[in-house]
Amino acid sequence: MNVARRARRMLALASSMAKAPVQRARGLRFVEPCYYFIDCLKPESVILDFGLGNDADFSMAMIRRFGLRSIGFDPTRRHESQLRALARNHEAKFEFQPAALGAASGRARFHESQENLSGSMLNEHRNVRSDVVESYDVPVVTLQQAIATSPNGRVDLIKMDVEGVEYDVIESSGDALLQSVPQWIIEFHHDSVANIPVARTKSNVRRLRRLGYSVHTTDYVNFLFYRRRT
Numbered sequence: 185m186n187v188a189r190r191a192r193r194m195l196a197l198a199s200s201m202a203k204a205p206v207q208r209a210r211g212l213r214f215v216e217p218c219y220y221f222i223d224c225l226k227p228e229s230v231i232l233d234f235g236l237g238n239d240a241d242f243s244m245a246m247i248r249r250f251g252l253r254s255i256g257f258d259p260t261r262r263h264e265s266q267l268r269a270l271a272r273n274h275e276a277k278f279e280f281q282p283a284a285l286g287a288a289s290g291r292a293r294f295h296e297s298q299e300n301l302s303g304s305m306l307n308e309h310r311n312v313r314s315d316v317v318e319s320y321d322v323p324v325v326t327l328q329q330a331i332a333t334s335p336n337g338r339v340d341l342i343k344m345d346v347e348g349v350e351y352d353v354i355e356s357s358g359d360a361l362l363q364s365v366p367q368w369i370i371e372f373h374h375d376s377v378a379n380i381p382v383a384r385t386k387s388n389v390r391r392l393r394r395l396g397y398s399v400h401t402t403d404y405v406n407f408l409f410y411r412r413r414t
Contacts, residue, residue, distance in 0.1 A: 212400060212408070215245045219369050220400055220408040221341060227251040230334045234285045235345035235371075237301050238263040240270055240278065242343050242369075247277050252340075255333055259284040259294050259322035260303055281333070285346050286324035287356040294322040304347035308378040311347075327357050331364070341367040348377040354388050363395055368409040375405060 213223045219242055225231075229252040233243045236258035243254035256278065258267060264282055271280040284305060286292055296303040297315040304312050311317075331339050342365050344350050350370055354362070362368075372385040382404075389407065393399060397409040 215242060215249075217241075218371075218403075218406045219343065220406075221369060222367055222408075222410045225250045225252055225340060228336075229253070229340040230255070230336060230338065231341040231343065232330055232334075232339050233257070233343045234330075235302075235343075235347065236263065236267055236280075238266050240267060240280075243278055244270070244274075247274060251277070253277055253279075253335070255279045255281065255330070257281045257283050257285055257325065257330065260296055261318075261320070262296065279333075281325070281330075283323040283325050284349070285330065285344070285353055286326065286349060287352040288324070289326050289329060290324055291321045292324045293319055295319045302345075302347050304349070304377075306348040306377055308380075309348055309373070310376045310378075313378070327353055328361060331361075339365050341365070341369065343369040345371040348373040348380060351380060351384055351388065354391075359395055362392070363411070366411055368392070368397070368407075370407050370409065372405055372407065 211222050212220050214220055227250060229250060231246060231252060231254045233240065233254050233256040236243065236256045240256050243256050246252060247254060254277065256267065259282060267280045271278050284292060284294060286305070292305050294303060294305050295312040295317040297311040297317055299315040300311045302311055303317065306312065346353070350372060374380045374382045374385045389399060392409045397411050400408040
């Protein structure tokens with residue numbers, strides 16, 4: 185995360201407060217700093233959280249609110265000790281996997297920013313190009329593999345903040361796999377990765393609409409895609 189994105193998230197928070205009555209009427213709920221979801225989760229729900237930062241703030245907020253189970257994935261070495269401590273302190277509710285999400289399983293080069301919270305597997309990411317980075321190989325899991333870690337074989341919501349890799353992950357996933365998850369919170373990074381145009385974000389949004397998802401965004405970067413589970 186960088187200063188510009190932090191400022192944008194503050195604007196999203198202000199916007200959410202102004203629009204709160206309309207959003208509540210639609211069943212939308214807000215979690216700081218910029219996440220919307222449909223309030224239909226229960227204690228038995230399972231969510232996947234890709235891109236935890238150093239404090240897994242989204243997972244922690246959802247566990248506090250619903251008592252659900254979250255499985256979190258993040259490959260950043262400097263976050264690992266704090267995330268493992270969270271997993272110990274929230275045993276049976278929060279599970280930490282020190283792995284990256286990708287289109288193919290195996291190992292990949294990850295570039296950890298020494299100046300910003302977020303690193304990336306993409307060389308063209310703003311933080312990789314401008315920051316001092318430490319690069320190392322990390323394990324990579326696919327979306328299908330990650331979903332299979334759910335104890336009951338289903339996932340009720342996925343949050344994906346993977347610094348540009350979201351495009352390859354979504355585009356390599358079949359329709360049935362995507363539709364198996366009723367809610368997606370996705371941060372798109374056309375504004376952070378030099379060779380990713382906004383047109384690619386628009387293409388992915390159109391595809392998810394065609395798959396039956398309703399869409400909510402306040403900044404055209406952070407998106408909620410949701411469909412009612414039958």
